[in-house]
Amino acid sequence: MASGLLKGAVLLLVSVLSWLCVYMKGRYTVDVQSLPQHPRSHQPPYPGGTADNLLWFLQVSDIHISRFYDPQRVTDLKQFCTENVDVFKPPMVLVTGDLTDAKTIDRGGSMQYEVEWRTYYGVLKETNVMERTLWMDIRGNHDAFDIPALHSNRNFFRQYSSMGQTGKISYHHAHKTPFGTYSFVALDACLNPGPRRPFNFFGYLNESSLATLQSLADETVHSNMTIWMGHHPTATILSPNPGIKHVIRNGIAYLCGHLHDLGGLFPVMYSMQEGGTLELELSDWMNNRRYRLLAADHDMLSFVDVKLGEWPVVLVTNPKHAMFATPSHEPLGRIRHSTHIRVLAFSPDPIEKVVVWLDGVRFCEASHVEGPLFTCPWNPADYGTGLHTIAVDVSDRKGRTRHQEHPFSVDGSRANISFVQTVILQTDWLVLMKLVFVLVFTAGVLSLPVLRYCSPALPPGGSSLDSVGGAGCGCSRLLELLGISAWCGMMNMSKGAYPRQFVQKWLSRLSLLTKVDQLYYPLFCFGVYIPIGPWFYGELIQGCHGALFMHGTYIAGAYVPGLWSHAYATLQIALFHVPLTVYLAMLLDNHLCHLSHKNNQASNNHAKPRYRLYRQLIGLLRLHGFGVFFLIWQLYSSYWVLVAYGTMSFLICPLRTWSLLLAAWLIYKVRTLPKEKVAHLVR
Ligand SMILES: *[C@@H]1O[C@H](CO)[C@@H](O)[C@H](O)[C@H]1NC(C)=O
Ligand SMILES: *[C@@H]1O[C@H](CO)[C@@H](O)[C@H](O)[C@H]1NC(C)=O
Ligand SMILES: *[C@@H]1O[C@H](CO)[C@@H](O)[C@H](O)[C@H]1NC(C)=O
Numbered sequence: 001m002a003s004g005l006l007k008g009a010v011l012l013l014v015s016v017l018s019w020l021c022v023y024m025k026g027r028y029t030v031d032v033q034s035l036p037q038h039p040r041s042h043q044p045p046y047p048g049g050t051a052d053n054l055l056w057f058l059q060v061s062d063i064h065i066s067r068f069y070d071p072q073r074v075t076d077l078k079q080f081c082t083e084n085v086d087v088f089k090p091p092m093v094l095v096t097g098d099l100t101d102a103k104t105i106d107r108g109g110s111m112q113y114e115v116e117w118r119t120y121y122g123v124l125k126e127t128n129v130m131e132r133t134l135w136m137d138i139r140g141n142h143d144a145f146d147i148p149a150l151h152s153n154r155n156f157f158r159q160y161s162s163m164g165q166t167g168k169i170s171y172h173h174a175h176k177t178p179f180g181t182y183s184f185v186a187l188d189a190c191l192n193p194g195p196r197r198p199f200n201f202f203g204y205l206n207e208s209s210l211a212t213l214q215s216l217a218d219e220t221v222h223s224n225m226t227i228w229m230g231h232h233p234t235a236t237i238l239s240p241n242p243g244i245k246h247v248i249r250n251g252i253a254y255l256c257g258h259l260h261d262l263g264g265l266f267p268v269m270y271s272m273q274e275g276g277t278l279e280l281e282l283s284d285w286m287n288n289r290r291y292r293l294l295a296a297d298h299d300m301l302s303f304v305d306v307k308l309g310e311w312p313v314v315l316v317t318n319p320k321h322a323m324f325a326t327p328s329h330e331p332l333g334r335i336r337h338s339t340h341i342r343v344l345a346f347s348p349d350p351i352e353k354v355v356v357w358l359d360g361v362r363f364c365e366a367s368h369v370e371g372p373l374f375t376c377p378w379n380p381a382d383y384g385t386g387l388h389t390i391a392v393d394v395s396d397r398k399g400r401t402r403h404q405e406h407p408f409s410v411d412g413s414r415a416n417i418s419f420v421q422t423v424i425l426q427t428d429w430l431v432l433m434k435l436v437f438v439l440v441f442t443a444g445v446l447s448l449p450v451l452r453y454c455s456p457a458l459p460p461g462g463s464s465l466d467s468v469g470g471a472g473c474g475c476s477r478l479l480e481l482l483g484i485s486a487w488c489g490m491m492n493m494s495k496g497a498y499p500r501q502f503v504q505k506w507l508s509r510l511s512l513l514t515k516v517d518q519l520y521y522p523l524f525c526f527g528v529y530i531p532i533g534p535w536f537y538g539e540l541i542q543g544c545h546g547a548l549f550m551h552g553t554y555i556a557g558a559y560v561p562g563l564w565s566h567a568y569a570t571l572q573i574a575l576f577h578v579p580l581t582v583y584l585a586m587l588l589d590n591h592l593c594h595l596s597h598k599n600n601q602a603s604n605n606h607a608k609p610r611y612r613l614y615r616q617l618i619g620l621l622r623l624h625g626f627g628v629f630f631l632i633w634q635l636y637s638s639y640w641v642l643v644a645y646g647t648m649s650f651l652i653c654p655l656r657t658w659s660l661l662l663a664a665w666l667i668y669k670v671r672t673l674p675k676e677k678v679a680h681l682v683r
Helices: 002-028 072-088 114-126 207-219 244-250 333-337 419-426 429-454 476-481 484-493 498-514 517-532 565-595 599-605 609-651 654-671 675-679
Strands: 054-060 092-096 134-138 171-177 180-187 225-230 253-256 269-272 278-281 290-297 300-307 313-318 340-346 351-358 361-365 367-370 373-377 387-396 401-409 536-541 544-548 552-555 558-561
Touching: 002 419, 054 072, 072 114, 072 290, 092 180, 092 225, 092 253, 134 171, 134 180, 134 225, 171 207, 180 207, 180 244, 207 244, 253 290, 269 419, 278 419, 290 313, 290 340, 300 313, 313 387, 313 401, 340 351, 340 387, 351 373, 361 373, 429 498, 429 517, 429 565, 498 517, 498 565, 517 565, 517 654, 536 552, 536 609, 536 654, 565 609, 565 654, 609 654
Parallel strands: 054 092, 092 134, 180 225, 225 253, 253 278
Antiparallel strands: 054 290, 171 180, 269 278, 290 300, 313 340, 340 373, 351 361, 351 387, 367 373, 387 401, 536 544, 544 552, 552 558
16 A cells, blocks of 8 residues: 555656656747748848948946945946947947946945936946937836835936936837838836835836837837847746736847846856747846847847957857847848858957858958958858858957857757756746745645644654554544655665654654644744735835735835745745744753653763763754754844844844744743643653
């Protein structure tokens, strides 16, 4: 019976896992061939030897101008606005949010500092960059910290930014050229009202803002190409049906920032959405001084991410990178009809030499056409099937060189985008966090009543698990279904007795704990409180009081759905509630042993006196070390509530501060439990 159940459980687990793998693979790989192809894919104009049908522009993200840290960010931004804008002469620069840092000096709190905004706007004014290019900036989550409403005078974006003065937060700019219209749509998904950090990390679009974005998308239907830009990657935006990805699916790319380089792990993060739209996260200006050069050449999009100060900057626009080919959004068939390889090369000093290599063989030295464009004639049919490599070596008069290479194809063969990057950008983190919470909540909190009502009394130390689910109550089948008996049965069969004893010991300790009313009810109710009750009440925004629940925040007469909170709830259960339960069970066990005077002498008697102190210390550490550790952790978490949201939030904080009081009270209760109360539980 038990082994049959075990096999069944393993089979179920394996099938769920394999289903998950198949589902994920389907989710993360886009079958671009099945998407409708671009209507002008095989129509002229074809890439040739002249400087037409060509447009390029820049993107910068996560500048984080801070009044406390790294003034070099500002100095370097000035350099970018003068030198780089002069060299590239882009018609527009897209700035995807987090213009200012808005963090306090200890980095725990957050507020809008006018001086940071003045600095940002000062750079734009001083360098005259807004007259030399269209500086398209939008807000990021840092620019929305501690802002009660969009019209608030603390929303400095309205005053100290290039686009904020228009009064719009999301907007569409149509760039008209003789060869076509190019649409740039900026998407602001910042929370409104904007709480202080940390509960202001994810983005949210309500139905009306999504409808506004849809109407902006509708304006772009006749454009040759639509580029979306925003601060938050789509995986970090909560939006109602049909969802943000559906609204931006007409765009060839969505350019974003926000995740920086994920702590140095991913200098680049690229992926493709289901509808064929590229999602390209740009690493930050803040620490990495990254920016991106993009070009639309004959309506095909190419880009390269570069670091400030690195020259020359090189971008091959034909044939474009095979990894970022989107047949549904660009006329890729034009590569096959093209007559020239096209390379853009930028440097403050004249470009001396552009050498092109195809499949590792020197192919030609490209000749200068005009501006940054270098071309050399080729016959695409020679590279007709499969993937090939193009490499370019560029040098300028100062002797600086750059080597750039990428795979390309003429027949539409594709190079795969990194799976891990796709997982990061295309996983629905909000749903995943909810799922993890449900699992952890079930294991950490809902298991308590199961233990209380489904196992008979056990002696401390756990003499026998066979009695679990035996007499006493009718829940033995439930335990069996949970696989506990089966697992222990298996342990019994295997040679090692240690795991079996370990499980028995803890099962009996925990079930004993749940049988003491004074401990069980507070513990269980507090666990259930986490997803239900308010976590704290206080100044979530300066001057505005609000209450934070797991499902969302009520503040300034508005409701902001809970986004990060599921992760916090998971941490609270995993790092506080479960450890507290375990610690109490240990204490109770220890207390009962003392009551029955069993271990008192036994452990110490045979030790030599000089080892006694040492043994006592080890014993204390084993019993309390763990408890002290997680209590300090919780104290530290409460401290961060104080730093982030002020004194009132710290004082009226059931989740953190009060939970410490509860823990202290429960620990006191365990230590003073009278013998009569527990005697009947122990046989
Ligand atoms: C832009 O679109 C128009 C039609 O809407 C087309 O005639 C023109 O060739 C396109 N431009 C390019 C560069 O493909
Ligand atoms: C939706 O969000 C926008 C922008 O954040 C806000 O102005 C508007 O009041 C919100 N609408 C509703 C119905 O909450
Ligand atoms: C891309 O992935 C597909 C399967 O997902 C595989 O068949 C193909 O060989 C990969 N291509 C490259 C160039 O790695």
